Amino acid sequence: xxxxxxxxxxxxxxxxxxxRLATPFLLAALGExxxxxxxxxxxxxxxxxxxxxxxxxxxxxxxxxxxxxxLVALGVGAVMGLIYAFVxxxxxxxxGISGIGIxxxxxxxxxxxxxxxxxxxxxxxxxxxxEIPLLSDIPWIxxxxxxxxxxxxxxxxxxxxxxxxxxxxTFGLNIRAxxxxxxxxxxxxxxxxxxxxxTIVIGNTMAGLAGAALALEVGIFQQNLTxxxxxxxxxxxxxxxxxxxxxxxxxxxxxxVSATVLTLKTLGIVEGAASSLLAMAxxxxxxxxxxxxxxxxxxxxxxxxxxxxxxx
Amino acid sequence: xxxxEAVHEDAPSDPDSGGVGGSFAFAAVKPLAGLVVxxxxxxxxxxxxxxxxxxxxxxxxxxxxALIDGAFGGWDALAxxxxxxxxxxxxxxxxxxAFRAGVINIGGEGQIIAGAILSTSLALTIPDxxxxxxxxxxxxxxxxxxxxxxxxxxxxxxxxxxxxxxxTIMMNIIAAQFLSFLLQDLLIxxxxxxxxxxxxxxxxxxxxxxxxGTRLHLGVLIAILVAVLGYLLLFRxxxxxxxxxxxxxxxxxxxxxMAVNRSIVQAMAFSGACAGVAGAILVFGSESHRLIGEGGAxxxxxxxxxxxxxxxxxxxxxxxxxxxxxxxxxxxxxxGIQLQQELQVPAALIVALNGVVVIFVVGSLxxxxxxxxxxxxHEGAPVQPHKDVVDGGVMSGVE
Numbered sequence: 001x002x003x004x005x006x007x008x009x010x011x012x013x014x015x016x017x018x019x020r021l022a023t024p025f026l027l028a029a030l031g032e033x034x035x036x037x038x039x040x041x042x043x044x045x046x047x048x049x050x051x052x053x054x055x056x057x058x059x060x061x062x063x064x065x066x067x068x069x070x071l072v073a074l075g076v077g078a079v080m081g082l083i084y085a086f087v088x089x090x091x092x093x094x095x096g097i098s099g100i101g102i103x104x105x106x107x108x109x110x111x112x113x114x115x116x117x118x119x120x121x122x123x124x125x126x127x128x129x130x131e132i133p134l135l136s137d138i139p140w141i142x143x144x145x146x147x148x149x150x151x152x153x154x155x156x157x158x159x160x161x162x163x164x165x166x167x168x169x170t171f172g173l174n175i176r177a178x179x180x181x182x183x184x185x186x187x188x189x190x191x192x193x194x195x196x197x198x199t200i201v202i203g204n205t206m207a208g209l210a211g212a213a214l215a216l217e218v219g220i221f222q223q224n225l226t227x228x229x230x231x232x233x234x235x236x237x238x239x240x241x242x243x244x245x246x247x248x249x250x251x252x253x254x255x256x257v258s259a260t261v262l263t264l265k266t267l268g269i270v271e272g273a274a275s276s277l278l279a280m281a282x283x284x285x286x287x288x289x290x291x292x293x294x295x296x297x298x299x300x301x302x303x304x305x306x307x308x309x310x311x312x
Numbered sequence: 313x314x315x316x317e318a319v320h321e322d323a324p325s326d327p328d329s330g331g332v333g334g335s336f337a338f339a340a341v342k343p344l345a346g347l348v349v350x351x352x353x354x355x356x357x358x359x360x361x362x363x364x365x366x367x368x369x370x371x372x373x374x375x376x377x378a379l380i381d382g383a384f385g386g387w388d389a390l391a392x393x394x395x396x397x398x399x400x401x402x403x404x405x406x407x408x409x410a411f412r413a414g415v416i417n418i419g420g421e422g423q424i425i426a427g428a429i430l431s432t433s434l435a436l437t438i439p440d441x442x443x444x445x446x447x448x449x450x451x452x453x454x455x456x457x458x459x460x461x462x463x464x465x466x467x468x469x470x471x472x473x474x475x476x477x478x479x480t481i482m483m484n485i486i487a488a489q490f491l492s493f494l495l496q497d498l499l500i501x502x503x504x505x506x507x508x509x510x511x512x513x514x515x516x517x518x519x520x521x522x523x524x525g526t527r528l529h530l531g532v533l534i535a536i537l538v539a540v541l542g543y544l545l546l547f548r549x550x551x552x553x554x555x556x557x558x559x560x561x562x563x564x565x566x567x568x569x570m571a572v573n574r575s576i577v578q579a580m581a582f583s584g585a586c587a588g589v590a591g592a593i594l595v596f597g598s599e600s601h602r603l604i605g606e607g608g609a610x611x612x613x614x615x616x617x618x619x620x621x622x623x624x625x626x627x628x629x630x631x632x633x634x635x636x637x638x639x640x641x642x643x644x645x646x647x648g649i650q651l652q653q654e655l656q657v658p659a660a661l662i663v664a665l666n667g668v669v670v671i672f673v674v675g676s677l678x679x680x681x682x683x684x685x686x687x688x689x690h691e692g693a694p695v696q697p698h699k700d701v702v703d704g705g706v707m708s709g710v711e
Binding site for chain 2: 043047083086087091092093094096097098100101102103104105106107108109111112115116223224228231234235238272273274276277279280282283284286287290291294295
């Protein structure tokens with residue numbers, strides 16, 4: 001049994017599937033990181049992921065177009081972003097609780113739509129793998145890194161993009177300023193509300209995309225498909241110390257842990273009850289990581305603090 | 313810890329007007345202004361519900377009629393509503409305690425499960441104990457289980473600076489998976505087909521039914537009792553005063569010599585204990601009298617860990633106001649079943665509506681302060697330079 005596990009082919013396959021499983025985490029967490037750098041905590045990621053997942057699933061089921069499915073998921077993500085921005089930026093509502101509201105809405109709404117519009121579980125074709133010429137032929141490395149669907153490549157390409165945007169552009173400077181001292185940024189003529197609205201829409205669009213990546217990867221939708229992945233993505237932002245590369249390491253770690261659990265199950269090394277125990281691993285890991293990082297790395301100073309010009 | 317620095321040093325000293333809890337305390341503002349906004353928020357949420365019903369091809373009026381009939385039409389419906397309200401109320405009282413102490417407890421789900429696991433294990437271990445002893449014992453076991461599950465993230469927040477929002481969410485996942493493990497292994501009913509459920513607990517541990525011929529059981533009364541105790545704890549003891557003070561302004565509380573960290577842990581312990589009692593009642597007051605994990609953990613908890621937050625917010629984070637609020641949302645849940653049977657609208661609509669209610673209620677708080685200021689101004693009262701409690705409150709965030 002265990003000897004099956006320690007073979008090169010299993011190892012390579014597990015790493016490859018780890019990268020695939022890391023993709024929804026990475027997309028959602030990158031978007032959340034951008035939002036948090038501007039001082040906005042979005043706890044609704046899980047709900048928006050569910051909405052994005054259902055949108056992509058349903059579009060694909062009806063039109064069989066993957067491009068359309070992804071676009072619709074991006075669109076509903078952006079709409080959810082505008083709603084969340086209205087509630088937390090314009091109405092200045094408490095971000096933590098508003099996010100829980102978005103989560104409950106997404107959880108119930110997608111379940112409702114699924115039961116009404118689809119009913120019985122119907123699989124959709126999974127996203128096709130795109131093998132990168134030459135690179136995918138490299139033994140082991142090729143299988144691990146270069147034989148994935150396009151959304152996987154996109155997610156990892158967005159890491160340097162996010163880094164560049166946050167650290168090297170004026171918009172990124174505004175984001176950081178607004179997240180640390182909104183009052184000072186406001187004095188210098190940076191619109192706090194507009195900047196935050198942008199980052200919230202970016203974050204929610206990414207969450208919608210993360211949902212699409214998940215639904216198109218597993219080829220199915222069901223009630224609570226995300227099963228806590230959106231919440232783990234938020235924890236990954238803390239894990240990654242609000243930096244895109246850190247967030248990526250966290251997503252990879254979680255993807256590989258999940259993949260290992262799956263491999264152990266597939267090989268029959270753990271089954272039934274024990275696999276439930278193993279499923280606790282990512283959550284326990286998250287807590288351990290939070291304990292380690294929480295006191296060491298400072299969060300954006302204005303995180304969760306609504307900006308009210310009249311009060312400052 | 314950045315939560316605290318957001319709290320304005322010059323927050324109003326009037327105990328009714330400020331603080332994390334205060335920001336939600338509709339009851340504490342001018343009665344009229346306090347009521348108008350939340351009522352409008354619910355009306356707006358119901359309007360969104362109407363749009364959703366219309367989109368599903370159902371007449372909203374018929375939908376809401378079915379909902380109300382299912383929830384409040386007749387004694388049996390009222391009894392079912394009360395039974396559904398029970399976990400919301402218990403979790404909600406816990407939420408009142410935690411939120412007022414400035415701790416965002418999202419871990420109700422896990423705490424319910426922990427309470428259910430501990431109390432069920434106890435009842436299965438000592439079956440032949442007299443009822444008068446066993447019933448209180450399983451309830452206490454529930455409180456202990458939930459209390460432990462709440463204390464862990466509380467201690468992590470207090471002593472390691474871990475965001476309690478994230479920690480409690482992770483504790484939910486851990487509890488759900490642990491329950492699934494137990495029900496496939498240690499606690500699974502012997503000889504039965506592989507259904508995830510425990511043995512039926514001993515008759516001596518069943519919560520007695522209340523007279524009247526309905527399904528109403530002692531658990532509902534216990535929930536109301538806990539709400540009253542929660543009120544007394546928060547508003548009539550020095551411990552409650554300390555908890556509220558810490559939630560209101562941790563800096564000032566620390567300066568005044570209060571043990572802020574210990575208060576956070578205590579608040580989470582109480583909060584978890586309330587949810588844990590709900591877990592015990594869900595087992596010992598159910599008709600099957602066993603812990604059932606089939607269909608996932610949220611099927612057992614009925615998502616009360618989240619819906620209880622909705623009820624508590626709606627009850628202005630006041631344990632006594634949370635009682636009617638819980639019955640309202642319990643009614644939505646029972647009514648949702650009727651809605652499903654009569655008009656084939658999935659009960660998931662209610663979950664979505666709860667989310668909408670949360671968004672509208674929290675979103676309207678700022679509006680409430682504005683209305684309040686307007687009322688003050690027009691009554692000629694001196695306008696306080698009202699620093700807004702919502703922007704800085706611990707309410708608004710993690711960390």
